[in-house]
Amino acid sequence: MTNHDRPTDRERVTETEQCLLAAVISDPDTIWETSAIVDASDFASDHHRRLWEIVTSMDCANESTRDIGRLLAHIRDAGLMEALGGKSEFTKRYTDKEVSANATAYATDVRRHSARRQLRAIAKQFADDIEAADDPIEAANIIRAKIDDVVAYGSTTTDTMSLHQAALQRLALIEHPETSDVGKLIPTGIPCLDETYGGLRRGGSYVIAARPGRGKSALMKQILNSLDIREKPSLCISLEMDANEFASRILSERAQIDGKLLEVDDSGERLLDDGELARLRQVVTDTQHSVIHIGAPRGKAATIEAIAAQARLAKAKWGIDVLAVDYLQLMSKSSPRQTDYEFVTANSKAFKQLARELGVVVIALSQLNRDVEKASKARRPRLSDLRDSGSIEQDADGVIMLHQLCEHSTDYEMIVAKMRNDSEGIFPVELLGKYTMFQSREVN
Numbered sequence: 001m002t003n004h005d006r007p008t009d010r011e012r013v014t015e016t017e018q019c020l021l022a023a024v025i026s027d028p029d030t031i032w033e034t035s036a037i038v039d040a041s042d043f044a045s046d047h048h049r050r051l052w053e054i055v056t057s058m059d060c061a062n063e064s065t066r067d068i069g070r071l072l073a074h075i076r077d078a079g080l081m082e083a084l085g086g087k088s089e090f091t092k093r094y095t096d097k098e099v100s101a102n103a104t105a106y107a108t109d110v111r112r113h114s115a116r117r118q119l120r121a122i123a124k125q126f127a128d129d130i131e132a133a134d135d136p137i138e139a140a141n142i143i144r145a146k147i148d149d150v151v152a153y154g155s156t157t158t159d160t161m162s163l164h165q166a167a168l169q170r171l172a173l174i175e176h177p178e179t180s181d182v183g184k185l186i187p188t189g190i191p192c193l194d195e196t197y198g199g200l201r202r203g204g205s206y207v208i209a210a211r212p213g214r215g216k217s218a219l220m221k222q223i224l225n226s227l228d229i230r231e232k233p234s235l236c237i238s239l240e241m242d243a244n245e246f247a248s249r250i251l252s253e254r255a256q257i258d259g260k261l262l263e264v265d266d267s268g269e270r271l272l273d274d275g276e277l278a279r280l281r282q283v284v285t286d287t288q289h290s291v292i293h294i295g296a297p298r299g300k301a302a303t304i305e306a307i308a309a310q311a312r313l314a315k316a317k318w319g320i321d322v323l324a325v326d327y328l329q330l331m332s333k334s335s336p337r338q339t340d341y342e343f344v345t346a347n348s349k350a351f352k353q354l355a356r357e358l359g360v361v362v363i364a365l366s367q368l369n370r371d372v373e374k375a376s377k378a379r380r381p382r383l384s385d386l387r388d389s390g391s392i393e394q395d396a397d398g399v400i401m402l403h404q405l406c407e408h409s410t411d412y413e414m415i416v417a418k419m420r421n422d423s424e425g426i427f428p429v430e431l432l433g434k435y436t437m438f439q440s441r442e443v444n
Contacts (some may be wrong), residue, residue: 010044013113017048019099020106024055025065027100031056034107042114047083051094054078068095118150141305186321186361189226190219190414192427192440193400197419202321204397204420205352205362207328209386215402215412216365217241218436220324221249223363224292227322233291234322235314237307239330243294249436250292255283258434293318302332304350315358323354327365329387345391352395366392368401380426383417393418404431411441 020038024031035056043049054074055065065071068091075081075090084090099106126143133139185199193199200206210216217240224234228250238246252259257280261271272280295310307325314320325331333343348364355362367387381401383393393399401415410433416425430441 013044013110014048016106016109016113017043017045018093019096020103020110021048021051021055022094022096023100023103023106025071025094026097027103028059028065030100030103031059034103037104037107038111038114042110044113044117047080050078050080051075051084054080115150119147122146122150135300137300137306141300141303141309144309145305186227186232187230188223189229190223190438192414192425192429193416196425196427197398197416197422200322200361200363201397201420202359202361203356205348205355205364205395206398206400207364207366207386207392207396208400208402209366209368209381210402211368211370211404214404215431215438217326218249218431219400219402219414219438220326220363220365221246222253222437224322224324225250225253228290228292231291232322233293233314233318233320234324235293235295235311235318235320237302237310237323237325238294238296239302240326241296243296246294246296247287250287251280251283253435253437254286255279256435259436260434291318293320299332302330303334304331304347305334307331308350308354311354311358311360315360320358320360322361322363323358324363325351325365327367328392329367344387348392348395352397380413380415381417412438414438 020034024034038052040049040052040056043052054071058065058071058074063070072081072087072090075084081087081090085093122143125146129142129146130136130139133142185197185201187194187199208216208219220236224236227234236246248262249259251257252262255276257272257276261276262280264270270277293314297306297310300306311320311323314323328344328347329340331343331347334346338346344366351362351364354360368381368385369387380403383399385401386392386399396418397420398416399418401417403413403415405411405413410431412429412431414427414429416427418424428441429438431438
């Protein structure tokens with residue numbers, strides 16, 4: 001076949017739409033499954049779009065398209081007969097019983113062609129979107145949102161499977177855990193959490209909450225450090241500290257050097273002795289193999305849309321297992337009209353959806369309200385104490401709260417206020433401030 005003889009893209013699309021219509025007309029039982037994949041707007045041809053509407057309308061009215069005479073009557077009433085080639089040509093093209101076995105395959109192809117057309121239309125608008133936006137990051141977010149809509153719609157999966165398929169998937173995980181990431185738990189490196197809950201689940205979103213300066217960043221850092229040692233890639237979005245400050249805390253824990261000694265005093269002299277400096281240099285050298293990636297965005301680069309885009313890129317580039325965000329209330333609002341409640345609610349839902357989309361663990365830090373400190377004696381925090389809580393407690397698969405037993409004390413309680421499919425728990429821990437890390441403590 002010469003290039004001239006090969007069908008054009010338009011001809012291939014027309015042929016695919018024709019085969020789908022022939023399949024559902026010849027076998028009306030396929031309408032339900034194909035209607036779950038395509039609708040009238042997915043057809044490129046106007047007369048195919050109108051024929052699809054006739055076919056689906058007949059099905060809704062309990063009229064069978066196998067009655068060709070009745071179908072032709074509807075086509076004539078719609079003024080479509082000539083566009084479809086007349087009675088003889090229509091019967092030849094659209095009543096092929098052999099194609100009905102592949103009805104869903106044709107529907108899938110029609111939907112993909114539709115998504116491709118939508119992407120072309122978006123691409124033509126790129127220049128206009130860029131010119132209309134005040135900031136290039138804003139333009140990128142607008143374009144990304146449009147593309148995400150097409151991706152979501154263009155996906156032909158219905159996320160459904162039979163119980164038997166799901167059961168086989170679970171059995172494969174149990175029998176050969178090394179070959180599958182489906183449902184696999186990721187250990188946190190925190191003994192009390194891992195021994196009780198096994199770790200955090202991929203596709204799950206988790207919240208670490210505490211009052212300001214009460215260890216939530218330290219716990220997140222400790223989890224990411226443990227993941228890094230086990231070569232589990234992660235992305236840390238730090239909105240509270242710069243990347244080098246976050247690195248300083250990692251180095252303090254790994255080298256077991258007081259974090260205060262990693263500062264430089266007013267005289268410009270280092271505070272480390274020669275032995276500590278040698279130990280630090282070795283740890284820094286070892287970080288060349290690290291799979292922690294750190295972002296410290298500001299302004300519009302710190303919106304949920306921008307962070308989600310960065311997470312998608314990190315998943316594609318490094319295969320991250322965990323996204324950690326420090327912290328929810330410091331993120332930038334996508335719209336200045338959002339209330340704090342609406343803002344946190346939207347972000348909470350977005351993180352849950354992102355966790356499922358990418359198949360990663362999302363850890364988001366959150367502040368607690370002042371109410372836990374108002375009483376004469378600080379009480380244990382509750383889910384309702386999550387600041388600007390919105391739907392955090394509903395969306396999160398797990399909520400871990402840190403409670404300092406009394407001011408200036410290193411004794412804490414790690415409170416698991418929620419853990420999906422498991423019970424709540426309270427674990428005594430101690431904060432080793434100089435290394436910004438927690439360890440289990442004995443209770444007398």
